[in-house]
Amino acid sequence: MELVMAHESDLNLKATELRLGLPGSDECEKMFSSAKNNKRASPEMAEDSSGSKGSSDVKSVEHETAPAPNVSDGRAQIVGWPPVKSYRKNNLQQNKTEGDQSGMFVKVSMDGAPYLRKIDLKLYNGYSELLKALETMFKLTIGEYSEREGYKGSEYAPAYEDKDGDLMLVGDVPWDMFMSSCKRLRIMKGAEARGLGGAFS
Amino acid sequence: MDPEPKKPEDSPSNSANSHTPVQPPSPFPDEVLEKVLSFIDSHKDRSSVSLVRKDWYNAERWTRSKLFIGNCYSVSPEIVARRFPRIKSITLKGKPRFSDFNMLPRDWGANVHSWLVMFAKVYPFLEELRLKRMTVTDESLELLAKSFSGFKSLSLSSCDGFTDIGLKAIASHCRNLTELDIQDSVTEDVGGGWLSCFPENFASLEVLNFASLNSEVSFDDLERLVSRCKSLRVLKVNESITLDQLQRLLVHAPQLLELGTGSFLQELTPRQYEDIESAFSNCKNLQILSGLWEANSLYLPVLYGACAGLTFLNLSDAPLQSGEFAKLLAHCPNLRRLWVVDTVEDKGLEAVGSSCPLLEELRVFPADPYDRHHRDGVTELGFLAVSRGCRNLHYVLYFCRRMTNAAVVTIVQNCPDFTHFRLCIMTPGQPDYLTNDPMDEAFAAVVKTCTKLKRLSVSGLLTDLTFEFIGKYAKNLETLSVAFAGNSDWGMQCVLEGCPKLRKLEIRDSPFGNAALLSGLKKYEMMRSLWMSDCNVTMKGCRLLAREMPRLNVEVIMDEESDESQADKVYVYRSVAGPRRDAPPFVLTL
Numbered sequence: 037m038e039l040v041m042a043h044e045s046d047l048n049l050k051a052t053e054l055r056l057g058l059p060g061s062d063e064c065e066k067m068f069s070s071a072k073n074n075k076r077a078s079p080e081m082a083e084d085s086s087g088s089k090g091s092s093d094v095k096s097v098e099h100e101t102a103p104a105p106n107v108s109d110g111r112a113q114i115v116g117w118p119p120v121k122s123y124r125k126n127n128l129q130q131n132k133t134e135g136d137q138s139g140m141f142v143k144v145s146m147d148g149a150p151y152l153r154k155i156d157l158k159l160y161n162g163y164s165e166l167l168k169a170l171e172t173m174f175k176l177t178i179g180e181y182s183e184r185e186g187y188k189g190s191e192y193a194p195a196y197e198d199k200d201g202d203l204m205l206v207g208d209v210p211w212d213m214f215m216s217s218c219k220r221l222r223i224m225k226g227a228e229a230r231g232l233g234g235a236f237s
Numbered sequence: 238m239d240p241e242p243k244k245p246e247d248s249p250s251n252s253a254n255s256h257t258p259v260q261p262p263s264p265f266p267d268e269v270l271e272k273v274l275s276f277i278d279s280h281k282d283r284s285s286v287s288l289v290r291k292d293w294y295n296a297e298r299w300t301r302s303k304l305f306i307g308n309c310y311s312v313s314p315e316i317v318a319r320r321f322p323r324i325k326s327i328t329l330k331g332k333p334r335f336s337d338f339n340m341l342p343r344d345w346g347a348n349v350h351s352w353l354v355m356f357a358k359v360y361p362f363l364e365e366l367r368l369k370r371m372t373v374t375d376e377s378l379e380l381l382a383k384s385f386s387g388f389k390s391l392s393l394s395s396c397d398g399f400t401d402i403g404l405k406a407i408a409s410h411c412r413n414l415t416e417l418d419i420q421d422s423v424t425e426d427v428g429g430g431w432l433s434c435f436p437e438n439f440a441s442l443e444v445l446n447f448a449s450l451n452s453e454v455s456f457d458d459l460e461r462l463v464s465r466c467k468s469l470r471v472l473k474v475n476e477s478i479t480l481d482q483l484q485r486l487l488v489h490a491p492q493l494l495e496l497g498t499g500s501f502l503q504e505l506t507p508r509q510y511e512d513i514e515s516a517f518s519n520c521k522n523l524q525i526l527s528g529l530w531e532a533n534s535l536y537l538p539v540l541y542g543a544c545a546g547l548t549f550l551n552l553s554d555a556p557l558q559s560g561e562f563a564k565l566l567a568h569c570p571n572l573r574r575l576w577v578v579d580t581v582e583d584k585g586l587e588a589v590g591s592s593c594p595l596l597e598e599l600r601v602f603p604a605d606p607y608d609r610h611h612r613d614g615v616t617e618l619g620f621l622a623v624s625r626g627c628r629n630l631h632y633v634l635y636f637c638r639r640m641t642n643a644a645v646v647t648i649v650q651n652c653p654d655f656t657h658f659r660l661c662i663m664t665p666g667q668p669d670y671l672t673n674d675p676m677d678e679a680f681a682a683v684v685k686t687c688t689k690l691k692r693l694s695v696s697g698l699l700t701d702l703t704f705e706f707i708g709k710y711a712k713n714l715e716t717l718s719v720a721f722a723g724n725s726d727w728g729m730q731c732v733l734e735g736c737p738k739l740r741k742l743e744i745r746d747s748p749f750g751n752a753a754l755l756s757g758l759k760k761y762e763m764m765r766s767l768w769m770s771d772c773n774v775t776m777k778g779c780r781l782l783a784r785e786m787p788r789l790n791v792e793v794i795m796d797e798e799s800d801e802s803q804a805d806k807v808y809v810y811r812s813v814a815g816p817r818r819d820a821p822p823f824v825l826t827l
Binding site for chain 1 (some may be wrong): 335337338339340395602603606607610636661663665684718720745746
């Protein structure tokens with residue numbers, strides 16, 4: 037079970053995605069100049085007395101990622117920063133359930149899109165977070181879930197393939213059960229989507 | 238009452254210069270002086286006393302029973318043993334603070350063993366040893382256990398080097414032990430067998446803290462131990478202890494003042510739930526609560542009955558959501574100190590502002606320090622909310638991802654009594670997120686408004702201006718931590734020339750070079766230590782400093798990859814013991 041809840045807005049899934057193409061621009065590389073010696077990073081920035089250049093570099097760190105060897109989200113890490121005691125850091129980062137450090141990645145396909153995406157279900161604490169993430173990732177609106185009518189208010193409906201290979205509507209079963217049975221996600225569009233919801237009305 | 242006659246070489250004034258004026262006879266006999274001095278506890282006061290005149294120095298050294306050594310390398314065991322003949326309690330601190338953040342290589346030093354060897358010889362009646370950031374091997378713990386028959390109290394804070402073998406020795410041999418307090422241990426693997434080594438008739442424990450040790454202990458042995466130690470007032474167990482096990486412990490020890498629970502996540506039957514709820518309600522004296530691993534809204538309510546008298550709630554191991562956190566706070570009106578994880582977010586801090594009017598200390602730790610999950614954590618709004626509701630706030634440690642100058646200005650206006658202001662904006666060099674200005678204005682407001690400020694940690698985008706203000710206004714500042722800040726040598730110079738009470742200065746990744754380093758020549762002897770890493774200091778500058786100031790130890794820690802002329806990590810401290818004799822090959826003493 038996740039210890040840490042996500043906030044409501046932008047989750048920036050870019051950090052966890054696996055891409056087909058080359059990574060995007062990394063201004064980050066300039067900041068953390070060499071992968072092995074991240075320590076020297078910020079004096080360059082600190083020496084810059086005007087705030088604006090520094091800030092644009094800083095802002096880019098927040099949202100861009102640089103490929104780095106052994107950090108899962110691709111962000112380069114500075115030794116000893118932030119100044120959190122090792123003892124404390126270890127306790128909070130461990131996933132308490134069975135100590136599983138790896139994510140639970142499932143493929144996400146969207147009808148009509150040329151390639152698939154992948155997300156880590158473990159990052160989310162419930163359906164609303166997952167759906168918001170999907171909306172952000174695919175730039176669409178999914179609509180309101182109701183048991184009776186499925187997803188109303190948009191042309192998309194999130195579905196998933198379960199352990200038995202059946203195509204199921206996202207949201208019907210408790211989150212934990214969904215997490216353990218979901219093998220693959222599929223965002224359905226248009227008539228097919230409406231059909232899925234309509235079948236139960 | 239007067240012990241052995243004082244030998245002449247004890248006196249500090251009995252040195253080579255024979256023209257030292259003879260001091261007039263003391264107005265009162267030694268016995269009186271000693272009796273009076275025996276009431277003085279504070280080591281700072283005692284230090285002052287010892288400087289008055291020769292006989293005061295002697296009286297002081299004979300009556301001192303508690304020793305505080307803030308830097309184990311500032312003095313040697315031999316010097317200590319010569320000066321103080323009758324010590325019962327010793328506090329020793331070792332590594333520089335940045336070692337907590339993995340900035341010091343392994344085997345850097347601060348090994349307590351040579352101290353223990355001396356203590357075993359000179360202080361057979363030693364009762365208490367409190368160590369911080371020192372390396373303590375099993376061999377040392379065995380020596381400790383066997384050398385002091387009256388030993389009572391062992392406290393290890395942020396120490397490393399020991400395993401359960403050493404702890405077994407302590408448990409087996411220290412018949413009069415009242416305190417075993419292990420905090421923030423960095424030992425990889427300490428087994429749990431030591432707990433079972435306390436003898437069956439051993440019942441003197443008052444303080445037991447093994448919360449930071451990972452391994453499982455025998456619950457049966459723990460339960461028996463707790464039930465026979467009737468004076469137990471502090472019990473902090475580790476995560477291996479379950480909720481229903483905790484219930485049984487609480488039934489044996491309802492008198493506890495301080496409790497650290499084990500894991501708070503367990504499927505309880507309704508009966509078990511009731512039992513633990515009533516066990517907590519019976520803890521009428523509880524003042525301090527910690528642990529609570531994996532606590533969530535389901536089980537937190539069992540605590541409510543014990544919260545009325547709580548003054549310190551430490552939730553740093555229990556990342557809570559704002560809702561369950563607010564509900565818990567509603568039961569804790571008397572909180573003075575609160576440590577939380579930033580999962581409570583600004584909303585949770587609003588609840589702090591409204592529920593905890595007596596709050597004096599707040600620490601907010603990041604759940605996700607390396608920003609892997611892109612959580613918001615807390616912002617300037619949460620801090621503002623606390624400052625509005627908690628006017629007695631004087632200690633803050635706040636990790637956040639965004640801050641504004643305006644917020645900090647308002648915060649210190651609301652709470653002008655800060656003595657400790659540690660703000661960590663987690664992205665290095667980040668400006669005010671609304672205006673894009675440097676955070677200079679914020680820290681200027683802190684030092685101007687908070688005249689009692691003793692400790693300051695700065696962060697965010699900072700120019701030399703911040704340091705000008707610190708040097709100009711922070712007249713009571715004793716400890717300053719700087720990271721990724723400043724423009725030039727001038728900044729550091731301002732601090733060194735301005736802060737009269739500065740004792741500890743630690744700087745990393747900032748553009749201060751030799752000129753800055755050398756501007757503090759005179760100052761460093763009045764400080765405990767200076768740390769500079771990844772700044773612009775060179776070996777040349779360090780050598781110059783070492784040459785000019787022979788009573789300072791100037792140490793450079795060499796990295797494999799580093800350039801021969803750059804001094805990547807510099808540690809400077811005053812010492813009467815001369816250069817370290819135990820320095821590893823990568824520590825160069827200049």
